[in-house]
Amino acid sequence: MLKVFDVMSSPVITADVLDSVSKAALIMEKNKIGGLPVLDERKQLCGIITSRDVRCVHHNRIVADAMSKNVVHVNKYTTLWDAKSILEEKKLERLPVLDGCKLVGIITRTDILVKIGRHTDPLTGLMTGSYIRYLAENILKAGNELTVIFFDLNGFGLINKKHGHVYGDRCLKIVGQILTENTSGGLYFPGRYAGDEFIVVTTEKKDDAGLWANEIIKKIVNITKKNGMPVNIAAGVAGGRRKNARMEIHLSATVDDLINSASLASTLSKQYCVPVTFSN
Numbered sequence: 001m002l003k004v005f006d007v008m009s010s011p012v013i014t015a016d017v018l019d020s021v022s023k024a025a026l027i028m029e030k031n032k033i034g035g036l037p038v039l040d041e042r043k044q045l046c047g048i049i050t051s052r053d054v055r056c057v058h059h060n061r062i063v064a065d066a067m068s069k070n071v072v073h074v075n076k077y078t079t080l081w082d083a084k085s086i087l088e089e090k091k092l093e094r095l096p097v098l099d100g101c102k103l104v105g106i107i108t109r110t111d112i113l114v115k116i117g118r119h120t121d122p123l124t125g126l127m128t129g130s131y132i133r134y135l136a137e138n139i140l141k142a143g144n145e146l147t148v149i150f151f152d153l154n155g156f157g158l159i160n161k162k163h164g165h166v167y168g169d170r171c172l173k174i175v176g177q178i179l180t181e182n183t184s185g186g187l188y189f190p191g192r193y194a195g196d197e198f199i200v201v202t203t204e205k206k207d208d209a210g211l212w213a214n215e216i217i218k219k220i221v222n223i224t225k226k227n228g229m230p231v232n233i234a235a236g237v238a239g240g241r242r243k244n245a246r247m248e249i250h251l252s253a254t255v256d257d258l259i260n261s262a263s264l265a266s267t268l269s270k271q272y273c274v275p276v277t278f279s280n
Helices: 021-031 051-055 080-090 109-117 129-141 156-163 165-181 206-226 248-272
Strands: 035-039 045-050 094-099 102-108 147-153 188-194 197-202 233-239 276-278
Touching (some): 021 035, 045 051, 080 094, 080 109, 102 109, 129 188, 129 197, 129 248, 147 248, 156 165, 165 188, 165 197, 165 206, 197 206, 197 248, 206 233, 206 276, 233 248, 248 276
Parallel strands (some): 233 276
Antiparallel strands (some): 035 045, 094 102, 147 197, 147 233
């Protein structure tokens, strides 16, 4: 899971609380940046001054007079997606990053959007597995039911060998489109896990998710057949609340367990030629 420390800029260019506003403005201009974290006499974060703040006060004033004092910041272990949500909610462009009380970096909206953009699968338009894991952990953190559905195309390697990868890519695009069109209600969140494998997480109970998965499989079979590229697909379903899942230390392991169980269940679906198999 990508954390803020994976993307943040460090070391940080800062201003001192007693610096003049003109000095802060020169630092920003020289380094082509739009804001500076402000440190107090203990070298701890006490504010942030931006180019907008600089324009609103006389340059002979000190930074303490122009800075924003209620600094919204994040811990270096905050996920990128949580940091993005904070920036959007607070309508900010940058966040100082702390390790305890120590300023260790700064992360901007652009930094986050560029990195998260790499977690959108370019072929299907779905999110990557790492983002789906992030959603799954947050579902558990909120104490909700979590069900994982793992879809696996049958014999996809043979399709590529027989018809070529362009044909195979078209099949994957169709699957991605069907998942997107049938997950717009906010209960199901789809992603491309890897290759010909797709993953969906939901707060629906396991039995309901299994019924939904069965309908998705029917649509994929019918639509790919109509498009002259018939494929079969198997699904495995794993879910339910987990003991201690709300404790942060268990979230990642719990998600791993559910994904693995759903994946194994999809393998059983292939072996027994049934559309959907539930994990124990």
